[in-house]
Amino acid sequence: MGMLYKRGEVYWIKYYSAGKPIRESTRTTKQKEAERFLKDREGRSAAGLQPLPRVDRITYDELADDLRRHYEVSGARGLKEADTRFNALKPFFSGRKVVSIKGELVEQYVKYRLEMKREGRPAGVTPATVNRELATLIRMLGLGYEREKVARMPKIHKLQEAPPRSGFFERDDFEAVRRQLPSDIQCAVTIAHDFGWRMQSEVLTLTLSQVDLKANTLRLNPGGSKNGEGRVVCLSDEVRGLVEAQIERVRALSRKLGCVIPFLFPHLTICRLQGQQIKDFRKIWTSACKKAGLPGMLRHDLRRTATRNMIRTGVPEVVAMKITGHRTRSVFDRYNIISHADLQEAARKMGGGHKTGTFAPAPLDSVTVTR
Secondary structure, three states: OEEEEEEOOEEEEEEEEOOOEEEEEEEOOHHHHHHHHHHHHHHHHHOOOOOOOHHHEEHHHHHHHHHHHHHHHOOOOOHHHHHHHHHHHHHHOOOOEHHHHHHHHHHHHHHHHHOOOOOEEEEOOOOOHHHHHHHHHHHHHHHHHHHHOOOOOOOOOOOOOOOOOOOOHHHHHHHHHHHOOHHHHHHHHHHHHHHOHHHHHHOOEHHHEEEEOOOEEEEEEOOOOOOHHHOOOOOHHHHHHHHHHHHHHHHHHHHHHEEEEEOOOOOOOOOOOOOOOOOHHHHHHHHHHHHOOOOOOOOOHHHHHHHHHHHOOOHHHHHHHHHOOOOOOOHHHHHHOOOHHHHHHHHHHHHHHHOOOOEEEEOOOOOOOOO
């Protein structure tokens, strides 16, 4: 049996959990609120549950900090992406109590994001971007629920997204864009084009130690990929030549600066980042695509191109998935783009089949109609 008492103006409670007395401040001077607080604690104790903290006082900021620490401790590769999502969520949710984060408030956030204008974009962010942000919010609330800081999970509905992009490069188009790029970036995009590796997280992060010219291999270490698995690929003659030239450029820069440069793709030109790893080259890429007459092409289209090309050249799907790092067949199939030329080839083959008698029409059975 619990009891209610005062210390100064604030009500305190005493109740028993697992046979042990627990005293706790209700942090309120109102008797009705204190009685509800005591009843909640007694109910949880009777159910064998640990007492919840004051869930009505938990804020979004506390849950965001918890999720960030969780990512840091677990070593999750999603921390960098999560920071991007936190930056989007914070202006709207910061300072709000978790108990107020319900369906209606989330709908207001969705409207706020869809209408928000960003630099270089006349309209708001896409539904896909909002869904990634909502996924982070859901993960945040889920972690709070696991730690008993959230009493119940709100229902959050995601938006319907546009169909996945189906962009890819024909060989001539790829060559046209590649010619407009600096030599070091040409090497990077060729690796992405041939092996389907992700540009920022897998190609640009490569180090010299991951290249073995004697074994003619390029290695992606475990933990260095999105799915956490390592990969090893054999270099084609073209890729090997580009990689050898890039290694020579890095060694020359290392001798010039008098320091060891471990990266395969450091900044080569004189700038404040010279010798440091290239993190991004979107402006260079966008400019190259425009000069080649192919505006709007994405670097991620190289990954789709690699998947498609491997299947078209007869590489077994299980081997192609190992090279590109796709773990699920559904996503792999989505990247295996069917082009207009593929459809024309299928029509040609079917037309040829009819001409050669491959598709013989089935004989029709006679039917007697009775009345």
